[in-house]
Amino acid sequence: MKLHEHQSKEIFARYGIPTPKGKVAYDAESAREIAKELGRPVVVKAQVLVGGRGKAGGVKLAASPDQAEQYAEEILGMNIKGLPVRKVLIDPAVPNKAEVYLGIVVDRTKGAPVMMASSAGGMEIEEVARVSPEKIMRQTIDPVLGLQPFEARELGYGIGLDKKLVPEFAKIALALYRVFADTDASLVEINPLFISKEDKLIAADGKLVLDDSALDRHHDLEMLRDADEENEAEREARRAGLSFVKLEGNIGCMVNGAGLAMATMDVIKFYGGEPANFLDIGGGAKAEKVAAALRIILSDPNVKAVLLNIFGGITRGDEVARGIVEALNQVKTDVPMVARIVGTNAEEGRRILANANLRTAPSLEEGAKMAVEIAKSR
Numbered sequence: 001m002k003l004h005e006h007q008s009k010e011i012f013a014r015y016g017i018p019t020p021k022g023k024v025a026y027d028a029e030s031a032r033e034i035a036k037e038l039g040r041p042v043v044v045k046a047q048v049l050v051g052g053r054g055k056a057g058g059v060k061l062a063a064s065p066d067q068a069e070q071y072a073e074e075i076l077g078m079n080i081k082g083l084p085v086r087k088v089l090i091d092p093a094v095p096n097k098a099e100v101y102l103g104i105v106v107d108r109t110k111g112a113p114v115m116m117a118s119s120a121g122g123m124e125i126e127e128v129a130r131v132s133p134e135k136i137m138r139q140t141i142d143p144v145l146g147l148q149p150f151e152a153r154e155l156g157y158g159i160g161l162d163k164k165l166v167p168e169f170a171k172i173a174l175a176l177y178r179v180f181a182d183t184d185a186s187l188v189e190i191n192p193l194f195i196s197k198e199d200k201l202i203a204a205d206g207k208l209v210l211d212d213s214a215l216d217r218h219h220d221l222e223m224l225r226d227a228d229e230e231n232e233a234e235r236e237a238r239r240a241g242l243s244f245v246k247l248e249g250n251i252g253c254m255v256n257g258a259g260l261a262m263a264t265m266d267v268i269k270f271y272g273g274e275p276a277n278f279l280d281i282g283g284g285a286k287a288e289k290v291a292a293a294l295r296i297i298l299s300d301p302n303v304k305a306v307l308l309n310i311f312g313g314i315t316r317g318d319e320v321a322r323g324i325v326e327a328l329n330q331v332k333t334d335v336p337m338v339a340r341i342v343g344t345n346a347e348e349g350r351r352i353l354a355n356a357n358l359r360t361a362p363s364l365e366e367g368a369k370m371a372v373e374i375a376k377s378r
């Protein structure tokens with residue numbers, strides 16, 4: 001779950017990270033009021049859950065309350081990367097002389113968080129990694145010990161900060177790690193961290209992505225969820241308790257078990273196809289759940305074929321097969337389906353599906369090949 005910039009910066013501030021003291025406006029009139037209150041030039045910033053707002057024209061410097069109103073009017077009517085702008089943050093503008101990047105992500109190969117810092121702040125870090133990877137300094141963080149002060153200072157020196165700024169930088173880095181750990185984040189980012197004209201460090205932007213699996217421990221944060229973050233399919237999946245990720249291909253996948261779902265996508269790709277989604281229906285796989293999964297898959301107009309890959313374990317194959325048949329009665333479609341069932345009561349399951357005129361495949365390889373051919377021919 002992603003948090004908005006203003007929400008992220010409010011959390012940063014609680015941890016002692018310096019942030020501009022701005023306010024959110026939902027209309028141009030209030031934007032003007034806030035700018036007047038602040039009594040100096042402001043930045044008007046679109047609050048949408050995507051990066052690159054600056055480039056898209058969603059961040060504008062306003063010299064007067066009049067101008068703040070005018071920019072707010074413009075930005076509030078915008079659509080950035082498909083997301084409508086419903087609110088703007090009015091921050092006091094900070095005259096700056098440099099922009100630094102500071103962020104933490106989970107490094108899955110190392111099994112630990114890694115802090116990254118760069119003197120090339122402001123632009124997206126992926127871009128820095130592509131053009132000048134030598135400008136990114138990394139520090140792996142021991143998850144037991146946490147980030148150590150000397151490690152934070154090393155990063156500061158590593159990106160070439162002026163010596164007198166390093167203690168403040170280290171303080172911010174340590175605070176940012178506490179934010180990351182306390183909120184169970186999967187990503188936290190300050191980009192840019194400004195070096196102001198007066199040589200102060202200040203977080204001009206903020207980004208916090210929380211681990212959905214940990215939200216049960218953070219009901220206060222969960223309440224900040226922005227409905228616009230998810231599309232209709234993702235929302236229905238979350239409500240039905242399905243793990244779903246939309247992808248760009250044309251073969252819908254319905255699988256029980258996350259590992260099996262990954263393997264299924266691999267095999268589809270191996271035979272030259274492109275999966276349209278990752279979907280794990282989980283255990284149980286009752287008809288309503290299967291129906292919800294089918295509805296979600298078929299709501300994607302790109303889907304030309306569906307591959308059902310079921311492993312009958314504790315949930316028996318015949319049970320799942322009945323669920324599928326029932327679901328197909330609820331969700332009418334002419335998209336061809338291929339089913340592969342193995343494990344407990346697979347025979348019975350296959351019979352049920354064949355009786356319902358579903359194509360069944362003897363193996364995953366065969367099933368994937370069939371789905372790929374069908375998708376190509378339509």
Ligand code: GDP
Nearest residue numbers: 043051052053054059093094122191192204205
């Ligand atoms: P993003 O493009 O979505 O990451 O939005 P940012 O909040 O990072 O803003 C983009 C750019 O706008 C920054 O890199 C800065 O160059 C500029 N910017 C943002 N806030 C201020 C500010 O207070 N003063 C000045 N001078 N520039 C700002």
Ligand code: MN
Nearest residue numbers: 122191192205
């Ligand atoms: Mn930014």
